[in-house]
Amino acid sequence: METVLITVGKKVDKEKIYSQAVDLLNQGEVVAFPTETVYGLGAVATDDEAVKKIYEAKGRPSDNPLIVHIGTIEEVSDYVEEVPEKAKKLMERFWPGPLTLIMKAKPDVLAKSVTAGLPTVGIRMPDHEVALELLRTLKKPLAAPSANRSGKPSPTKAEHVYEDLKGRIPLILDGGTTGIGIESTVLDVTVDPPVILRPGGVTKEMLEAEIGEVAAPSLKEQQLESTPKAPGMKYTHYAPEAPVYLIERNREKIEKTVRELQNKGHRVALLAPSNYASIPADYFFPFGEEEDRKQMAANLYDALRACDKTDATIILATTTSTEGVGAAIMNRLHKAAGGKFI
Ligand code: TXA
Ligand code: MG
Helix, strand or coil: CCCEEEECCCCCCHHHHHHHHHHHHHCCCCEEECCCCCCEEEEECCCHHHHHHHHHHHCCCCCCCCEEECCCHHHHHHHECCCCHHHHHHHHHHCCCCEEEEEEECCCCCCHHHHCCCCEEEEECCCCHHHHHHHHHHCCCEECCECCCCCCCCCCCHHHHHHHHCCCCCEEEECCCCCCCCCCEEEECCCCCCEEEECCCCCHHHHHHHHCCCECCCHHHHHHCCCCCCHHHHCCCCCCCCCEEEECCCHHHHHHHHHHHHHCCCCEEEEECHHHCCCCCCEEEECCCCCCHHHHHHHHHHHHHHHHCCCCCEEEEECCCCCCCHHHHHHHHHHHHCCCEC
8 A cells, every 4th residue: 555645734735635634534544644742543433444444554452442533522422421520621621632531432433443342432632733624624533543553652753654654554644743742641530530541741730720639640550550541551662672771860870871881782872851962872862951841752752763763772761750741751761661770
């Protein structure tokens, strides 16, 4: 299959581009599109055959459910049994935006493979012009996981999608680099207090300011949990080819570790804030400025993917505080490193 990549940008023939994408989706095909978090791989969420193509293209285990994307808040009641009061407040405040709400699914409305057999469904309204225009032209919900091969870092650029899925999907809508850079916060509102199943762009602090107490498992608990509530969290994730190790942000320690590894014959890639550039690693990928966690989030996956383009044999990534979006960054880094510290 030939994979076509179309830049949406400010073109005048935008309508033609959207109708091409909508035609493919209505024919049961999959299409990759940008959101404000990462690129998604979409299929019509009521078409079981189409949704199965997502799992196939990604090589995704079939017990890992997909997020349903909608273009308007009103639609949510078409797909869920009830919208809890707290969920209503959160939608008003954070949609469109990087917050996925897990609610009780209406039976037999969405394709079976969307929910992977669970009685619940995750829904969000993305905050991206291209995603919203696509949804509103299609007038149907889109089931969409991140548009990477399963286990790889999520795509923050159309080129990342192309690298992973070329020959496997017919169309990628290129809307440039995604803004936030890590996936949406997944919040289970079927329980009280609601539980964060995956930290993301909408932080615990932001949620609590709106609805009061929100539970969030610590990094340790996330690792120890043998049957995580978000099925996706149990797989190795976000991982480049070379092994990743986490390291404290301590200049002397990093310098010493880099030297020791090089003496053992390693080629070291270092992911760290830009002011660590003088450390003599073999490759350096800046995350952003020190303490600028928004920038770190935006650069993280591109940096992990860039490591794959080098001949580095080991990757060191510096840790950050778990304040604000730092919780999501550390969650992803932990997964990428398989919990390994040096
Ligand atoms: O930002 C995002 O959320 C991106 C963009 C494309 O919207 N999508 C995304 O999807 O990250 P995906 O499939 O890569 O991650 C969805 C996560 C998985 O960890 C999955 O297990 C969890 O959400 N999830 C989905 N439905 C669920 C449900 N009913 N109950 C619990 N967890 C669910
Ligand atoms: Mg994913």
